[in-house]
Amino acid sequence: MWRNLLAQRLDQQHRQCLWRQRKVLSPLSGHRLGDGRDSLCDFAGNDYLGLAHDRRLSEAQAEGARCYGAGGGASHLVSGHLEPHHRLETALAELTGRPRALLFSTGYMANLGTLQLLGAGGAQIFQDRLNHASLLDGARLSEARSRRYHHRDHNDLERLLARSASDFSRLVVSDGVFSMDGDVADIASLAATCQRHNACLMIDDAHGIGVLGEQGSGCVGRRFDSEQVPVLVGTLGKALGSAGAFVAGDELLIDALTQFARPYIYTTAQPPGVACASLRALEILEQEPERRAQLQDNIAYWRDNAKTLGIPLMTSTTPIQPVMLGDTQRVILWSDMLREHGFLVGAIREPTVPKGQARLRITISAAHERRQIDALLETLHGLAKKAGLSRDTQVLP
């Protein structure tokens, strides 16, 4: 019975062009990946500062493993909370200008744990429609009543808040940088709306940490204090090139997460070497601001030249530069053709993005060379010309 059901679902997945496939890759120099046959230039990953394959991080990780062991050995509350974890929490609190930070094994778990905590006791959760899947799943886990407002539409949010009962706590949740669109939430406006309605604001800045703001502190970072944005989530596996995540906020929030967040309590601490790699990444972030400057240069270069060539852009100033194609089959076709030309880009389809908004998710890194960017632009230009796609015919929502 269950086999039939699964087989049916898999079959449907195939027929709708939604089949997801892993590629076995090995990193090469120059922001490239080998697939056993070809060398592909990586325009798909989230390694925005080129730190994931930096020798200094892998050496810090190896040294951490030698000193503290390959694994944490237990959860943080039992005996797995080791010295590098603790130092990393202090450094993350400092980076984000918050009193404290709590380390989680992944961003997915940080969001599950935080929403499970804050959604308890009859709370209501209000989320941007385009929030990351882990935030949607966290709201489900919390059993809170959950509403979604139109993307970046604060009038819609305002309307939902005004209509909701205020005798329970209310939590507004948004991505900082939207992971599939690359646009940035208007934090000042969200904070003001939340203050007007006495709601708590939670921002998931997975793609902003290391990239945006003063010293890479993110789109919230030191610009908004923990009165304005009481709950800040960041991840370490994207711009910072290692793995893990954190929640930053005041003493009360961190104490409550430590006591009650099940995805924090019931899991083994992340390997201490990984925390050492993250610490090294934070040092490099501070000492080498030129990486962030190079990233911004590359993004501007990409946008300027794409515009000139008539490649349709979205309104993103971040490293996430999607090319919206709309149709699922076209996205698959284009990403296959790009691969033939030696480029790896994300082919993003439903349910990750809404139906009819399939897109190539192209990401820019400080590690890209100009000639690599030029080559991808040329190839895309060729594809767009063949498909009769131009700025004027772009398929936008």
Ligand SMILES: *Cc1c(COP(=O)(O)O)cnc(C)c1O
């Ligand atoms: C990647 C991502 C996460 C999950 O982080 P992981 O550490 O990869 O589990 C959470 N939120 C957003 C917005 C993300 O883009």
